[in-house]
Amino acid sequence: MARRREAIGTYERGLEALQKRDFPSAAAAFRAVLEEFHDERDLHERSRTHLRVCDRQMTPAAAKPKTPEELVYAATVALNNAAQDESLRHLQQAIGQNPDDECAHYMLAVVHAQADRPDLAISHxxxxxxxxxxNRKLARQEPDFESLRETEQEQQLLKPPVAKRRRARRASR
Known part of the structure; x- marks a missing residue:
């Protein structure tokens, strides 16, 4: 019985700390309930729930991307998670900060190709x-540009430069 009172006291200290928004102390108390009072199963589920709240509050929020490089990276992550709109927002911000960011333009081409906006894709x-x-070489291998491959604009864009084509012809002779 004394052990039960000790468990309840520890749990209540966790609740008090949680109400005061002292998340580290609350988390320590809830962990103690889970680790030290194995027989108090009725307190375990509630302690786990409160511990998740504490952990979430103690985890720093992800920093928002600021530089063009960070924005392009965030856009890539968003696109990989099928969040096209978020990706587009990040890329537009990157272009707003640096209109000559070739990575941002390339990624915008990918986003627009995936969204079936070929004119915008080709433009970027x-x-x-x-x-x-x-980027010409990369684009030739890019599966997301498959839908653009039949367009005259893309075929012209992806051709090797004239000097390279001449060298390639000479080398094959």
């Missing part, structure tokens, strides 16, 4: 290739 892809010619 052209800009990405203008800013960084190596």
């Amino acid at each position: 892809l052209e800009r990405a290739v203008d800013l960084e010619p190596e």
Whole structure:
């Protein structure tokens, strides 16, 4: 019986700390209930619930992306999680901060291609290739541009530059 009172006292100290928004102390008390009072199963579920609240409150919120690089990274993560609208917002912010960000233009081309907006996709892809010619090679392999492959604009855009085509022809002779 004394052990039960001790468990209840520990649990109540956790509740008091939680009400005062002292999350570290509350979490310590709820962990103690779980770890030290194995027979008090009725307190375990409530302690776990309160512990999750404490953990959530003690976890720092993810910093919002600020630089163009951070915004492009956040857009990539959002796109990988099928959050196209969020990705688009991040990329538009990145372009707003740096209109010559070739990565942001390339990713905007991907987002627009996935959303079946070929004109916008090609426009951003052209800009990405203008800013960084190596993007042409990447785009040739990009599965998200498959829907654009039949368009004349994309075929012209993805052709190797004339000098490289001549060298390739000479090398094959």
